[in-house]
Amino acid sequence: EPEVTQTPSHQVTQMGQEVILRCVPISNHLYFYWYRQILGQKVEFLVSFYNNEISEKSEIFDDQFSVERPDGSNFTLKIRSTKLEDSAMYFCASSDRVENIQYFGAGTRLSVL
Amino acid sequence: AQSVTQPDIHITVSEGASLELRCNYSYGATPYLFWYVQSPGQGLQLLLKYFSGDTLVQGIKGFEAEFKRSQSSFNLRKPSVHWSDAAEYFCAVAPGGGSQGNLIFGKGTKLSVKP
Numbered sequence: 001e002p003e004v005t006q007t008p009s010h011q012v013t014q015m016g017q018e019v020i021l022r023c024v025p026i027s028n029h030l031y032f033y034w035y036r037q038i039l040g041q042k043v044e045f046l047v048s049f050y051n052n053e054i055s056e057k058s059e060i061f062d063d064q065f066s067v068e069r070p071d072g073s074n075f076t077l078k079i080r081s082t083k084l085e086d087s088a089m090y091f092c093a094s095s096d097r098v099e100n101i102q103y104f105g106a107g108t109r110l111s112v113l
Numbered sequence: 114a115q116s117v118t119q120p121d122i123h124i125t126v127s128e129g130a131s132l133e134l135r136c137n138y139s140y141g142a143t144p145y146l147f148w149y150v151q152s153p154g155q156g157l158q159l160l161l162k163y164f165s166g167d168t169l170v171q172g173i174k175g176f177e178a179e180f181k182r183s184q185s186s187f188n189l190r191k192p193s194v195h196w197s198d199a200a201e202y203f204c205a206v207a208p209g210g211g212s213q214g215n216l217i218f219g220k221g222t223k224l225s226v227k228p
Contacts, residue, residue, distance in 0.1 A: 004156070006156075031214060033214065033215070033216075035216075035218075041220065042203075042218045042219060042220040042221065043157070043203060043205075043216075043218040043221075044218070045215035045216060045217070048214040048215055050214075055214065056214060056215055058215070091156065091157065093157075095214075101147075101159055101162060102216060103159070104149070104156040104157035104158075105156050106154065106155055106156040107156060
């Protein structure tokens with residue numbers, strides 16, 4: 001069964017550093033998403049991406065965050081200057097239609113020290 | 114504001130017992146409704162979904178859920194729990210009938226299974 005792949009599984013970084021979280025969505029999917037889950041809290045929507053542009057973003061997704069689809073397979077989330085409060089599990093998801101099921105990756109645990 | 118409430122943070126049931134996990138949503142129209150499960154170290158796996166039609170939906174692993182519009186609820190049930198069902202369960206809503214892509218999640222219910 002096709003799956004969403006995220007790398008790395010765990011990323012440790014120093015406060016103020018830039019990080020890039022990588023995702024390989026399911027190959028025929030057109031809609032891509034990032035969510036995050038701070039420890040002990042709910043999964044929160046960050047951003048959705050379609051046709052090479054952001055289609056929606058939450059108030060969490062400020063200027064420190066950016067997304068990119070640099071080639072036909074990868075979908076990345078960049079945090080420009082990490083803060084302690086960015087420590088969380090980040091999930092990538094993809095779907096073939098906006099109203100269809102979102103398939104999630106296993107997540108990247110980001111630890112900001 | 115749109116929200117999803119899972120009132121039970123942690124539930125423990127005996128293996129073989131029945132299970133019901135509660136989910137309530139706050140949204141004007143009928144949204145798309147989902148239950149996801151997350152095992153340790155794994156991603157979110159879809160158990161079942163409700164878009165329209167029959168209010169009792171069947172999912173994988175023997176789970177089912179019933180949409181009750183009058184109660185704004187979408188509770189997850191399983192008649193007989195297996196030890197492998199121990200995981201965290203998330204209810205999620207896609208507002209706007211799915212035309213708006215983002216999912217809104219509840220805080221999750223952690224299920225422990227006693228032998």
